[in-house]
Amino acid sequence: MLDLHALIAALHLLGSSWQPWAVVIPGILIGLLIHSVPGLTTSMALAICLPLIPYMNFLQALIFMTAMYAGSVFGVAIPAILLNVPGSAAAVGTTFDGFPMAKAGKHNEALGLALVASCFGQVVVYLLLLGLAGPIGAFALKLGPPEMLVLSLWGVTLIGTLSGRHLSRGLLAGVLGLLLGTVGVSARGVPRGTFGIDLLLDGIPVVPAIVGLFAAAELFNLVGREYIVDNLAQRQVKAIRILAGMREAFRHKTVMLRGAILGSCIGIIPGGHAIANLLSYSEARRVAKDPEKFGTGDPRGVLAAETANASSEGGSMATLLALGIPTGGATAVMLVAFSMQNITGGPSFMRDHADIVYAVILANLAQVAVLAVVGFAFIFAAGFVVKVRLRLLVPTILTLAVIGSYALSHDIAGPITLAVFAIIGWIMHKLDYPVQAAVVGLLLGRGAEGNLLRTYQMSGGNFGFLLTRPIAIVMFILLVASTTLPLVRSMRTAARKGKLKWNEEHS
Amino acid sequence: MERRTFLTSGAAVLGSSLIGAAAGCSRFRSVEGNRGDQAWPQRLLTIVVPFDVGGSADRLSRGFAQYMPKYLGQPMTVVDRAGASGMIGTNWLLQQPTDGYTVMMTPATPYIPINIIITNAHYTLDDFTFVNGQWTDYSALIVAKDRPWRTAGELIDAIRANPGKISTGVDFGSVGHIETLAMLEALGLKPNAIRFVTFDGSGAMHAALAGGQLDFYIGQSESNLVIRDYVRTLAVFLDHRVPDFPDAPPINDVLKPYHATVPLIAGSVRTFVFPSAFKVKHPVAYAKFVSAYRATLDAPNFKKFLSDNQMAGDWVGEARTTQIIREQFEVLSKYKSLLNKS
Numbered sequence: 001m002l003d004l005h006a007l008i009a010a011l012h013l014l015g016s017s018w019q020p021w022a023v024v025i026p027g028i029l030i031g032l033l034i035h036s037v038p039g040l041t042t043s044m045a046l047a048i049c050l051p052l053i054p055y056m057n058f059l060q061a062l063i064f065m066t067a068m069y070a071g072s073v074f075g076v077a078i079p080a081i082l083l084n085v086p087g088s089a090a091a092v093g094t095t096f097d098g099f100p101m102a103k104a105g106k107h108n109e110a111l112g113l114a115l116v117a118s119c120f121g122q123v124v125v126y127l128l129l130l131g132l133a134g135p136i137g138a139f140a141l142k143l144g145p146p147e148m149l150v151l152s153l154w155g156v157t158l159i160g161t162l163s164g165r166h167l168s169r170g171l172l173a174g175v176l177g178l179l180l181g182t183v184g185v186s187a188r189g190v191p192r193g194t195f196g197i198d199l200l201l202d203g204i205p206v207v208p209a210i211v212g213l214f215a216a217a218e219l220f221n222l223v224g225r226e227y228i229v230d231n232l233a234q235r236q237v238k239a240i241r242i243l244a245g246m247r248e249a250f251r252h253k254t255v256m257l258r259g260a261i262l263g264s265c266i267g268i269i270p271g272g273h274a275i276a277n278l279l280s281y282s283e284a285r286r287v288a289k290d291p292e293k294f295g296t297g298d299p300r301g302v303l304a305a306e307t308a309n310a311s312s313e314g315g316s317m318a319t320l321l322a323l324g325i326p327t328g329g330a331t332a333v334m335l336v337a338f339s340m341q342n343i344t345g346g347p348s349f350m351r352d353h354a355d356i357v358y359a360v361i362l363a364n365l366a367q368v369a370v371l372a373v374v375g376f377a378f379i380f381a382a383g384f385v386v387k388v389r390l391r392l393l394v395p396t397i398l399t400l401a402v403i404g405s406y407a408l409s410h411d412i413a414g415p416i417t418l419a420v421f422a423i424i425g426w427i428m429h430k431l432d433y434p435v436q437a438a439v440v441g442l443l444l445g446r447g448a449e450g451n452l453l454r455t456y457q458m459s460g461g462n463f464g465f466l467l468t469r470p471i472a473i474v475m476f477i478l479l480v481a482s483t484t485l486p487l488v489r490s491m492r493t494a495a496r497k498g499k500l501k502w503n504e505e506h507s
Numbered sequence: 508m509e510r511r512t513f514l515t516s517g518a519a520v521l522g523s524s525l526i527g528a529a530a531g532c533s534r535f536r537s538v539e540g541n542r543g544d545q546a547w548p549q550r551l552l553t554i555v556v557p558f559d560v561g562g563s564a565d566r567l568s569r570g571f572a573q574y575m576p577k578y579l580g581q582p583m584t585v586v587d588r589a590g591a592s593g594m595i596g597t598n599w600l601l602q603q604p605t606d607g608y609t610v611m612m613t614p615a616t617p618y619i620p621i622n623i624i625i626t627n628a629h630y631t632l633d634d635f636t637f638v639n640g641q642w643t644d645y646s647a648l649i650v651a652k653d654r655p656w657r658t659a660g661e662l663i664d665a666i667r668a669n670p671g672k673i674s675t676g677v678d679f680g681s682v683g684h685i686e687t688l689a690m691l692e693a694l695g696l697k698p699n700a701i702r703f704v705t706f707d708g709s710g711a712m713h714a715a716l717a718g719g720q721l722d723f724y725i726g727q728s729e730s731n732l733v734i735r736d737y738v739r740t741l742a743v744f745l746d747h748r749v750p751d752f753p754d755a756p757p758i759n760d761v762l763k764p765y766h767a768t769v770p771l772i773a774g775s776v777r778t779f780v781f782p783s784a785f786k787v788k789h790p791v792a793y794a795k796f797v798s799a800y801r802a803t804l805d806a807p808n809f810k811k812f813l814s815d816n817q818m819a820g821d822w823v824g825e826a827r828t829t830q831i832i833r834e835q836f837e838v839l840s841k842y843k844s845l846l847n848k849s
Binding site: 050140141142143144145185187188189191198199201202319410411446450453454457458460 | 566569586588589590591594595598599625626671672674679680702703704705706707714715717718719720721846
């Protein structure tokens with residue numbers, strides 16, 4: 001719980017000097033920029049900056065890294081909205097309504113919405129961490145393979161039922177993704193579907209595959225259009241309209257709050273941050289009175305996805321700060337920076353350095369204010385993309401995407417993956433199969449299979465084992481309820497309509 | 508030359524991945540004759556790490572990139588090419604020209620033997636020159652803190668009394684996995700006497716152990732440090748006790764009452780690795796690298812870097828390093844057949 005002495009010490013630490021704060025703006029800018037090239041990742045940026053760490057004091061180093069982290073959490077949304085190319089898996093949900101908004105000339109508003117959502121999500125999760133980092137971290141450790149398996153299944157089922165017009169096609173696309181996700185050496189040491197290619201031993205490179213699926217499906221669609229925004233009058237970058245978008249966000253407080261809380265909860269589970277934005281988006285769409293508006297450029301879609309994206313990233317900070325156990329690439333690099341400053345992670349970290357933990361959390365809260373300003377300037381600049389002719393923009397994005405995928409794999413495997421999945425994405429789009437379901441399946445496939453295997457191994461083949469996992473059981477019930485209830489509801493509505501029609505015809 | 512150096516150092520700001528590309532380009536442009544050996548190195552060296560950023564080899568390499576250029580006369584850059592337990596990066600090293608401008612930093616054992624024995628890599632130990640195993644790790648047997656066993660003997664007795672009930676986490680084909688199997692075999696137990704739960708990498712496994720999802724684990728003592736507050740170390744896979752774990756006896760002392768012994772497999776032996784052709788073709792250049800490397804190991808600021816990061820910089824030399832790696836290869840080959848039974 002909240003340790004007031006440590007909190008005061010933390011405030012003192014933060015307020016005693018301006019120097020730790022000098023690194024906030026560069027950190028945020030690096031974070032924002034790194035995702036302008038699809039394929040570059042936050043952990044890469046952090047790793048590149050590691051040699052700087054010994055020259056900073058510990059607090060400065062941590063503020064620098066968390067600033068970079070904060071910037072990158074929002075940075076992924078910018079290409080997602082403007083170009084439909086999510087900067088990372090965590091921004092997939094943002095594309096659903098963000099890009100349609102941009103196409104309709106509401107790019108200013110969409111970016112404004114996303115900025116507020118990202119700041120809001122980060123504020124919520126860091127407030128939660130301030131009070132509950134310890135218990136959250138301890139809870140996270142209780143989540144083992146069975147829980148992670150149920151979460152993955154939940155992700156695939158939800159995206160399958162909610163994307164596209166056909167339930168069966170959504171589920172089929174999700175399963176296709178899951179199967180593709182199992183390519184590579186399994187946790188049991190068996191290579192599958194690698195065709196003797198060493199590069200596939202680690203599975204299909206996920207980021208180039210996703211960029212391929214999305215970029216191709218959407219960018220090929222843009223061929224023939226002059227600009228992202230058709231209407232000349234709308235093709236503007238106006239600060240006032242970004243502000244309008246930011247104001248609009250506050251009209252949907254429940255959507256944001258729900259997204260932030262869902263994101264915080266799911267972010268605790270390792271790998272959860274890739275799913276949080278989708279679950280939040282699906283939830284927002286499920287509870288909406290007019291779900292059919294989602295996917296056509298609904299501000300609530302952007303808000304739901306972005307708040308969850310931002311807050312889920314904080315979840316993995318909880319396990320790092322409270323337990324010193326990294327659950328993701330970026331937090332792993334941060335742990336390295338801890339050790340470079342001779343501070344080892346672990347529960348003793350929280351115990352011995354509670355003031356520093358609080359200082360990091362408070363600094364993150366303060367950074368949100370800086371992010372709001374720096375992010376505003378950044379999206380103002382980025383918004384000018386809408387003024388670029390598509391015949392210049394599309395090849396540029398594709399080139400950048402190819403370079404990004406090359407940077408990720410350091411060889412031609414990245415670009416080849418991108419090309420292959422571009423073709424798959426294009427075909428799926430043509431045949432009206434939801435690409436996003438396949439993406440989610442692909443993201444979760446490897447973990448889902450590994451966790452199924454581990455659940456089986458832990459149980460020793462005994463079904464009774466599942467009864468000892470109450471959290472998994474609750475999650476499974478939620479999975480079934482959240483996917484079947486809307487189905488039942490829509491079937492009932494359809495039945496009622498059918499009955500009415502029948503009555504009309506036969507009366 | 509001036510210009511090229513300027514270009515590459517400019518690229519350094521852009522990030523290691525871009526530098527990789529820049530170094531690649533300059534490689535195409537430069538043509539070096541045999542007399543180049545005296546002048547070697549004339550441009551940037553690339554350290555390839557066949558594992559992800561943030562890992563031990565990556566961190567160590569970044570230390571070298573910072574301190575070694577002073578003695579080498581040229582900058583060094585780190586490129587991480589992770590994948591397939593190091594096989595992707597190792598293959599890549601072998602595809603580069605053998606001019607010494609690409610060197611690998613890796614835990615040569617267990618990964619190179621494992622690549623060869625288990626994942627059917629297309630290389631052999633003869634393809635490499637192992638400069639110096641400067642930092643070696645060993646395995647330790649740990650149990651989750653809330654478990655009742657206070658000694659390794661109690662754990663072994665519990666396994667014998669409840670066959671098939673006690674669980675362990677393994678990274679498939681790792682040294683810890685093989686040591687676990689070797690211990691079971693030495694005790695006359697079948698692999699199914701315990702539940703093997705297979706993980707991809709040690710991160711998730713550590714979390715599972717700390718969360719009490721697993722009972723025990725045999726793995727690298729140094730990576731176990733992350734979760735040291737959640738576990739008890741019951742034995743070390745060495746022939747002597749170590750100050751880090753004063754209460755943990757050597758494993759073969761534990762096994763003595765059971766009339767069993769296990770081979771002690773060295774954990775990660777981290778070393779610079781060149782394709783063997785480099786030393787054969789350019790002995791002078793190789794010697795220059797080694798002397799710059801030794802000068803770095805002796806430099807006070809590098810020593811401080813190592814101790815700050817809890818790393819080691821011992822000098823054991825090429826012959827001894829190669830011998831250790833060959834011995835490990837033999838042991839791993841011997842126990843390969845056990846893997847498929849677990």
